[in-house]
Amino acid sequence: MGGLAKGLLAIETFRADTPRQSISEVAAASGLDRATARRCLLTLAHLGYATYDGKYFTLTPRVLRLGTACLATMPMPSIIQPMLDDLSERIGESSSASILDGSEIVYVARAAQRKIMSISLMAGSRLPAHCTSMGRAMLAQLKDHDLTALIGEGPFEPRTKNTITTLEGLQAEFAKIREQGYALNDQETEIGLRSIAVPVYNSRKVVIAAINIGVSAFHYENAEVVAKFFPQLVEIQNELCGLIH
Known part of the structure; x- marks a missing residue:
């Protein structure tokens, strides 16, 4: 073995x-x-x-057989995917769902409308949790000792010049996320990309995933992202809460 x-x-x-x-x-x-x-x-x-x-x-x-076999046994992607497809069709922007795996997020569903990032994302793709909107939406729900056990105490790798790289900076961001109910990422994963994410809860109110919408930073300011897309994500968040156990 x-x-x-x-x-x-x-x-x-x-x-x-x-x-x-x-x-x-x-x-x-x-x-x-x-x-x-x-x-x-x-x-x-x-x-x-x-x-x-x-x-x-x-x-x-x-090698995709290994990941596909795993995803096929998970009911969550099959539940979320049609919702993301419908959402992206309505708003004309890409949306995704991911879970936490250690210090990374793993995409489990995605509906792509336009290419914003330089890399192609699909089910099974991974990104660092500390600098992504979905990662932060999930990390913000952890206790401090669970957080440091998962991602460490930093400093964290900067993906862009905007990336928060200290634990103290992230903890301040997490407090804001818990208060406002969403994580807003302003070009910390990649320059030109803004995204907003909310956590996904199961029927026992435990965070099991996150969903987000990604847009071009050249088309939307932060306030516009929140005003236009946060209500859309909350709608799906509430719907999923009663469907996933």
């Missing part, structure tokens, strides 16, 4: 910003030694989960 664990570590190093990696890069990102990383990558290539051009490894679509 140790070999399986190491192989999964190698797979998890491939992200939207690192789709092609050398053995040395995977070893550094995973914490595996170079020989182990090489064995894992060659095994993945042999099984069809990766391609190898002699220097770089790239995951193949076959």
Whole structure:
């Protein structure tokens, strides 16, 4: 089982910003030694989960079977997706749903209307929780000791010049989120992107996910984002509360 664990570590190093990696890069990102990383990558290539051009490894679509199988067993995406589709069709903007996985968010549903970010997002995509509206909407609901156990005490990686990188700064932001009921992200994940998110509660009032709307910062100011899209998200938030157990 140790070999399986190491192989999964190698797979998890491939992200939207690192789709092609050398053995040395995977070893550094995973914490595996170079020989182990090489064995894992060659095994993945042999099984069809990766391609190898002699220097770089790239995951193949076959690896999606692993994530698809997981998502297929989760009722939440099938419940949320039609709501996001309808929402995005009405407002002409992209909307998403995600869950927390450690210090990252994992997209479980998405309805894309226009491309705003430089990376393509889909179910299974990951982003740091500390600098995303959905991540903050969920993190804001945690107790302080649970928060630091999950994301650490910082400093946190800046995605843009606007990113809050200190724990104190994030805690102040979380207090604001709890008071106002939404998380507003002003170009902290990527320049040009503004987004607003609300937490999703199950029938026991436990936060299990978040939903958001992302817009171009060149088309909407922060106040406009809140005025136009917060009520739309609250509508779905209330509807989901009675549907997810």
